[in-house]
Amino acid sequence: MRREMLTVAVALTLLGLMLAAITLWLGFTWAPGVNPDDWKAPEAYRILFWHVPAAWASFQAFTLLFIGSGAWFLKRLEWGWKLHVVGAQLGLVFGLCVIISGPIWGTAEWGTPWDLTDVRLNTYAVLTSLSLFLVMGHQAQPDTEDTRDTFSSVGLFGFILVPITIMAIRIWQNRHPGPVIGGGEGSGLDPQILMVLLFGLFSFQILVAGQVMLRYIIVGLEDRLTEIQGKLDTRF
Structure with a gap:
């Protein structure tokens, strides 16, 4: 069963990466340009075809982190702890994708990579830092119930x-652009741009599914290895 799950996980991950690469290619070659009168760096907008899907993938990872943290903290469910670890790892991976790609666009469009007065930017940076703290903590601290409780409470x-970050561009919009879909008057996308963006979202969904399965298996193997090592240390 584990071998079949591993095969599916690897296949989904590779497929997701391939589709994400196609998304980037479509964004640079097929998606039309935007009105240069509305933007200082109109060609830089193409980074959104990875930036937005990566952001939503990270929100899904943070949701997994929340569910896993609750399952462990409230019910002591082992799968909950594994999901907590997976959510933290993927939150960091996709969070870094957003943190890296966003300032590239910001530098081109705003002339600065960051704005310390923007709520959306800063709350998202804290979220990614939270994932970094958890990932480093998992590696540095002994795997005990007290440690798991502490990290789960943080999660x-x-x-x-997460909801504060999502709603920030609707309530406290400052530097970060408002929502391009469902953002009220003035929002909306060219049909071709929207098609590529939706394809990117679909691609990252497949990538997330593959990574969740793959990392869940890895976490299980790590726990098993730790258990075996503990038995050997006790015996010898």
Whole structure:
């Protein structure tokens, strides 16, 4: 069963990466340009075809982190802890994709990579930093119930930042652009741009599914290895 799951996980991950690469190619070659009168760096907008899907993938990872944290903290479910670890790892991976790609666009469009007065930018940076803290903590601290409880509580309370980050561009919009879909008057996308963006979102969904399965298997193997090592240390 584990071997079949591993095969599916690897296949989905490779497929997701391939489709994500196609998304980037379509974004640079097929998607039309935007009105140069509305933007200082009109060609830089093409980075959104990875930036936006990566952001939504990270929000899904933070949701997995929240669910896993709750399952462990409240019910002591082993799968919950594994999901907590997977969510933290993927939150960091996709969070870094957003943190890296966003400032590239910001430098081209705004003339600065970051704005410390923008709520959306700063709350998202805290979310990614939270994932970094958890990933480093998992590696540095012994795997005990008290340690798991501490990290799970961080995952639970840290999730509060997710809805704040999502709604920030609607409530406290400053530097970060407002929502391009469902953002009211003036929002909306060219049909070709929207098609590529939706394809990118679909690609990253497949990538997320593959990575969740793959990392869940890896976490299980790591736990098994730790258990075997503990038995050997006790015996010898």
